[in-house]
Amino acid sequence: MKTYKGGCFCGAVQLAVSGEPAGMGYCHCDSCRQWSAAPVNAFTLWKTDAVRVTKGAERIGTYNKTDRSYRKWCKDCGGHLVTEHPHWGLTDVYAAVIPDFPYQAGVHVNYQEDLPKEMGGSGDVLAE
Numbered sequence: 001m002k003t004y005k006g007g008c009f010c011g012a013v014q015l016a017v018s019g020e021p022a023g024m025g026y027c028h029c030d031s032c033r034q035w036s037a038a039p040v041n042a043f044t045l046w047k048t049d050a051v052r053v054t055k056g057a058e059r060i061g062t063y064n065k066t067d068r069s070y071r072k073w074c075k076d077c078g079g080h081l082v083t084e085h086p087h088w089g090l091t092d093v094y095a096a097v098i099p100d101f102p103y104q105a106g107v108h109v110n111y112q113e114d115l116p117k118e119m120g121g122s123g124d125v126l127a128e
Ligand SMILES: [Zn+2]
Pocket: 008, 009, 010, 011, 012, 013, 074, 075, 076, 077, 078, 079
């Protein structure tokens, strides 16, 4: 099983993901855009137990506007790390956080608090 290592902007928080993601793409939803101050969010979704924090767990801050998305960042540098989606059992690891992972955007979605159809959601997929 492949493992990909990554971390936050300053390196205080390190994490590793194992295996294959459940999905990946670009999310255009308002939540991702506003939180990340970016036009889109490049995400990779993994089963929760495939994602391990290997260093600096105590440095991680969490904010949840809804009970579907727990957004996490490094309290030292402010760098974004992951968003946990507990009701799906999935964790979004931002593609930029795991530079070794061969990210390929398969879908453009507006998944916000819903899943892409490919992953069991309603399938509000945007035209490229
Ligand atoms: Zn940091």
